Amino acid sequence: MSKTKERAMPMGVPAQGQPAGPVAPPRVSARRRRPGLIALSLALIAAGGTGVVVLVLQAGHRTQVVTVTRDVQVGEVLTEADLGRASIALDPAVKAVTADELDSVVGKRAAVELRPGSLLAPSQVTSHQLIKADEQLVPVGLKPEQVPATALTPGQKVRLVHVPAQGEDTTTAKDPQTPESVPGRVVKAGKAAPGTGVVVVDVATTADDGPRLAAWVSAGNVRLVLDAPGGS
Template identity: 35%
Template sequence: MTSTTVRSDRATPSEGPKALPPPKLRRRPWLSVAAAAAIALGAFGGTWVWAATTDTVEVLAARTTIPRGALITHDDLERVRITTDPALAPLPANALDDVVGKRAAYDILSGGLITAEAATDDPVPGEGKSVVGVALTPAQEPGVALRSGDLVRVVVAPAVGEEVPSGTPQFSEAEVVESHRGEDGTLVVSVMVPHAEATLLAARAASGNVALVLDSGVE
């Protein structure tokens, strides 16, 4: 009996797609190092900022330039924060009311720190002194700006049409307290002189026949 091979026409079902293995993660050690460094840097920066802000103090400073001898007002001062330094000794901000009403002991530039030595209770003029105002035209004033504390001479000048005296002209030695420019261009200078000379200087200044000579400027 002959054996018969049976051939099946039914196709073998195709196999589904093979599952891919999960991707292998590549480790990057430098990323971990960078992250750790960033965290450390941030912590250091925060510590530095905290230290910087907690190591500052609020002190008094000049908002505008205060000439020597001028009365100090609230508008002349401001509160600023600075980093503490043993070399500096500014007055604390809460000393504002103690400074206002006093006079500047020397020229205090705008932005300068206010120290205990910057303000004084000494009156202007002091005992035995008087302040006289002298009005000067541009031809009668020196060619440099006057400052409080400058030493000057108020010289008696000849009137218009008079001859220049042959001898040494009369004069008064004085110290500049303050000066300002009037609206008409005249320079008004307040000078301090001994009480006994104030009357004579005032009479000379009233005549308008005076000139001012700068002998010694403050540093």
């Protein structure tokens, strides 16, 4: 072989007719392991496992709560026979009377109508009498067009306005331009009667205004007006 051909051949390639020598394996540089990265990975795995354990424990955690076992009307005193106990997985957002508080609600009055099978909430009972000693309870029937769109709830302050028949004088001596009215407080609002849609609202008012309001209701000349929150 001429010297020219020998120069043209790439280095490392055996010349024609010569035996090939051993080929060295390619060098692979080993990656350096980072202890910090390994520790972080282990921490994330542990945290994930802990989260699963917490979720499982929360799902299995049950709370003893107080339930209603029979119908209780607004203002009625709660007895042990009206209440029961149940064990449920309670969402923290749900406010319910716990079983260890049952004795504290017995003897209180229902602030709203209670139905069997429902949980008892703290806001559904009260230690105050819904009808005070100097008050009277007057049922007021409202036609569908007279029922406020805002739901009537116990404790709401209202004003009962006398709407007279044609030719009847309803102005007061203090203010001839203002119709006669009496203040009241909602004790209970019933459901609309089938067919007529009339809603009966029990209103507590003073003993002096009670008979007058009852006369207005009998004549069908009364309207219910909601007071602003905090109004008298």
